[in-house]
Amino acid sequence: MSSKVIEHPAYEKLRPVTDFASVILCKNPGAMELDGTNTWVLRAPGHDECVIVDPGPKGHPKHLKKLAAQGKVALTLITHHHFDHTGAIKKFRALTDSPVRAVRDKHTKGADTLSDGEVIEAAGLRITVLATPGHTDDSVSFLVEHGDQKAVVTGDTILGRGTTVIDPRGGTLADYMRSLDTLIELGSGVTLLPAHGPDHPDLLPVVQFYKQHREERIAQVRAALDKLGVSAEEAKPMKVVKKVYADVDKKLWPAARMSVKAQLTYLREVG
Ligand SMILES: [Zn+2]
Numbered sequence: 001m002s003s004k005v006i007e008h009p010a011y012e013k014l015r016p017v018t019d020f021a022s023v024i025l026c027k028n029p030g031a032m033e034l035d036g037t038n039t040w041v042l043r044a045p046g047h048d049e050c051v052i053v054d055p056g057p058k059g060h061p062k063h064l065k066k067l068a069a070q071g072k073v074a075l076t077l078i079t080h081h082h083f084d085h086t087g088a089i090k091k092f093r094a095l096t097d098s099p100v101r102a103v104r105d106k107h108t109k110g111a112d113t114l115s116d117g118e119v120i121e122a123a124g125l126r127i128t129v130l131a132t133p134g135h136t137d138d139s140v141s142f143l144v145e146h147g148d149q150k151a152v153v154t155g156d157t158i159l160g161r162g163t164t165v166i167d168p169r170g171g172t173l174a175d176y177m178r179s180l181d182t183l184i185e186l187g188s189g190v191t192l193l194p195a196h197g198p199d200h201p202d203l204l205p206v207v208q209f210y211k212q213h214r215e216e217r218i219a220q221v222r223a224a225l226d227k228l229g230v231s232a233e234e235a236k237p238m239k240v241v242k243k244v245y246a247d248v249d250k251k252l253w254p255a256a257r258m259s260v261k262a263q264l265t266y267l268r269e270v271g
Contacts (some may be wrong), residue, residue: 160197
């Protein structure tokens, strides 16, 4: 008998990733969403309740139905406020009556807001809230433990493919670099469960790659400033983009400009 392994991206299907974490991928692909939003379904083996992380965007009733069919939802957790993670909260709550917990009061329903270091026991799992700001100021990750198995739901802080954008409305690169260190401290053997893109069996090399990539970009921006003969305070972001991202498709320059702005802010802070 052969059992077929489901691979990412699998829309509207429950795809098991570890003994206690499965994913249902929402059909909202896009430039920022990659293949779509991964909604995580967490439960200890044999447990009848589950925890849902990020029900997804508005306007995807099939996705919510599929989620609601996974059994009683003990708790819904939110990684950050962006609409592709939170848009469905109201509809999902109407379907499941689940309490919803987020960093921001606005997205928290029938429960308290989340705080850094807090430990939640639900669906037979131990879930630790880790503040990982940077992508946004309210970004959190959830370390999920069952026996000696560990996984971490990272939201948009670490993606399964590509790199994370620093949202200029509250996100900062200085926070982001500290958050990468927080995740590096978890060590190896922790399964990466990102909000977009494929999962990975080990978080550590992915986060280390992110850190290295950021450090390289920061070094490139420093070198570009030297060449342009301007300080981080004086620099025009687009001029820096043209130097640093010369080899990158021009369509990506507006996004690159956002990154450069974040890097210039970082260099002004850090020097
Ligand atoms: Zn997202």
